[in-house]
Amino acid sequence: MASKFPKKKSRENELRTRKGHDMTWSCDKHGEPIKLYCVQHSISICHVCATKNHQKPCKLDDIEDVIFQRRVNFYDKKPKIEETKKQLKTLVPKIETVRANASRSIDVVEDQVKMTFEDKLKNVRDKKVRMLREIDEEADEEIRIINEKREKRIKDCNTEIEKEEKFLKYNEAKLLSDTKTISEVVTKKTNNLTGKNQHAINTLMNIESTIKRINQHDETLVNEAPQVLASIDDNLSLNVHQEVSDCLNRIQIEVERVKFVEGEVGGEYYGRIDGYIGKWELVKSIHIPSVVKLPRVCGFISEDEICVRGEINKDTHDTNINTQHTEKVIDEGVLITSCAPIDSNVIVCGKVRDDCTGDRLDGCITLYDRQWKVIRDISIPRNGHASYCSVYVDVDGDGMIIAAQFNQSNIYVINPADDKIVNTITMQGKKVWGEIQALSSGDIVWKTYYDKYTVISRSGEEKSAIHCNEWGLFSECRVDKLTDTLYISYWDRARKTCAVDQVSRGGVIQARRIVEYVKSDRPYYSSPCLVTPSGYLVGCDGDKLHLYKNTFIL
Template sequence: MASGFSISADDTKCEGCCTEDTAHVSYRVEVRQKLCDGCAHDKQGSINTTEWFCQKHLTDKAKIYCLTHDVPICEACAITIHKSSCTLGEIEDTLKDRKDDLVRLIEASKTNEETFSHQMKSVDEELGGLEQHFAKEEEKLRLAYEREEKKLKESFGNHQRKLKEVSTRLRDMTECLRDQPKKKCKGLVEMRTRAEELLTNKSDLMRDFQEINNSLTCLTNQSNPDINVKVVMKRVMGVAKKVSFTETDSHGIGTIEAPVETWVPNDEYNPEIGKLSYMMGAISGTEVVIKDNEKHSIYIVNVEAKTKKKVIKSNSPYDLWRCVPLKDVRRRIVCGSNDGEVIICDRSWKALTVIRVAESSSVCVAVNTDGLILANAIGSGTIGIYDPADGKLLRSIVKKTPIYDMCALASGQIVILNECVEGIDVTVLDDSGEILASKHCHGEGIKSLVVDRGHDLIYLLSWDRHHSDYKVCVLSTSAEFVAERVAECEPSFCSPSYAIPRPDRMVIYTDGKLLTFRKTNRGLHQLLAEIKLKEGAV
């Protein structure tokens, strides 16, 4: 048999008839020839393929199989070469064991196929309700449009786009839920078919057992009956039903009702640092960093405990301006200075690493999802990406317009405030710098931006000329406003600064006081993001 012969470049040639590309099935002992099927019948003294022969002694029958080297061996080899460190077994026992293993895995895969099929069925059952719901709402919208077609054409188009946008996001989520078990089920069936074929061919079974065994085991273990897809789909459907079209009795066509994010004032605290001070950023869910601009001192303020601690005195060699947590095991802090530097500090605010970004400019800093530092010298169009381990520049993103603020999202995207011909844009970039979305904010009086990293939401602080105060609005990563004036504050001597220490808390620092706001309602984008985060399946 072929598995008992040595392998060479001439193995595809029968030594009896000299035919190329003919599989060998026998070995002629007398003259040591490898023969094809036809020659094996004509020659005498051939070894039949149903017998096993020693890998080393080609004419000696093998009853023993070395499991360590995956080869048949004779008794002489068993007590010499393969004696000390090898695991041995009878060939027939090995065949039986391997057949038993594959039979067990095949049966297990059938059970898991049922699990995958059940998950797909659960998605299909709920998907029908999802489609019916949006078909019904779109039909209501269409009928209302027909009555007011001439007057309300533009309004209808806007509403329809909004409804389509939401329904598309939900459909994409359900398709992802369905595709995962579908792909796994397909792979499982294909590998099980191969395993069943091995049971009928001893040579293939011995040769391909390990590969098929490992692949089938891996696919079988991927089945997770603990993930209740039906429950996930119920949550998706629950969000979908919060979106609906409501016709009005007035001249308007109606409105699209959807969950909108809302905040309310929660508390106020005066840390008595001085009115000529500003907030550099948040470094934890309860702590913000405030700088006294007169004395150049820096404080950490706990907004919940209402305590403050001076961490840098006025004699610091670095004029720090912005800060973000690095979120590594050492809990380091990344700061941008007013002198063109990035300074990495420990929790005692001792400078560990200094990175020169520009000669003399305020530097905006962020930390991306890979833990790398993003730095931009305000007014330049370059974002440098640095390794916090050694401070080396890894690569740069270069835009053609000046950048005035920057944040990083957990999705890997980057949000910037950049200059355009008519004013300021909010632009969402991918991690390579390609533009994904952009919003023109001309005349909006934009001051700065922060983000809720976990839910990929963008918060803009701007001057509201209609109300003569400062307001905070919310944008999605598609650069569309999803909530207006979720928080506001009165004008002060210095422009206010603000932060989102955690998803349900906002802090605005103005006129020497800390104003905290509490989120009372989650918007549509956050509800969808929470399904993804909770289930880890979409």
């Protein structure tokens, strides 16, 4: 415990110089004892100096009073120094605690990754055992023919399993590399805080040593005290304790956000490290060929393939973000609104038609294979009397198609196996103004006005309303299928840029303008900011597709 301050009388007795003070201190010029101190000139003088050179307006103080006051100043700073030292030293165990907690949190995520992939690798190997057993049972019927078939199938089986194992091991290694990178960021930051905290402690210890030294001689005390006092005030004003504490709290919060997310999108398994806000960095930009007239991004077909339509020619192109190659896949006359993969073989597309009649919408929903050959059309009820009809589609976590007609209140859930409508969701008082997106929870996000989005349950209950005045007329929303995070792109009039906000499914804006890019001079329709299953964010400025990757920062 800190000791109590002595009473005034005892403190004065302790700090007051004895009568006559240090008799060895004398005036260099006159040899007389130092008795006075000139306040105006900040100099210690003898009686002769005072008589000759320091008459009025100079103000003279008794040297013993000056020495006493300087010691009082140091004495009064001592409790604050001790308290600050005590506070800084309390951070040492806290730093170690945060470092240990962060390490344990990362270890938990790493263990989860390892356990998950261990199970999946076991399932793949069990699959191999089952396949081999089936092959052996079939081989008994025709020895020669079955053996030939068996050898071929074993080879194919091994090739498939090796491919799947390689894929899983690659993803596991990538995820563990991501956690290692995050751990290194945390370690570097906590090491910096340790150094900063220790530097502050060392500085205060040096100040204490200096005070002890200059207190031993009156002359040194008088001459060096102002600079030492100023140094004390400067170091105490830095408030290192609060700064380090705030940094530690921020590290704790950011590390606790880190999580391992996984799921299936379009029949393919994906897993990644996510959960943090981070910083989105541009990985590369992909030029959209000039043959795509008035381009607009409609959706992703696979992890590497983006669907881009040409508004003028009403044609559809497939851009591979790995090879950066763009290929026309649907000829003129078909205007696609949206698309999504159902599985590794089938894509569903919503379309626009201007010749709709009757009570059914035919040709507004089409299934394609991965070579963009038409499999078949799916029909839904036609609402309203307009001949010009737009239908928006997506695929939910169960592989069901969700579809809705523009300016109508119904969303249809369709089984792609038999094209039957298994559920009709009606939102009272609101209509579809654009894209609809399925969340992994089963809820649906749909655009209900130019700058408004609504999250509803499968029963049609409104769960949250998402709105921001800055999003304006041309906002677009896309959902990260693994995290249910919403990414809303819009034209920022003030900055004259295309910007993207990150929003939770509950409607909370988590981060503003996570990416920004300048709209090109090339005419184009506003495009959504897609999120691929592996976590890449793809934006379009009208001339290029910009690919961003999120990185963990502190």
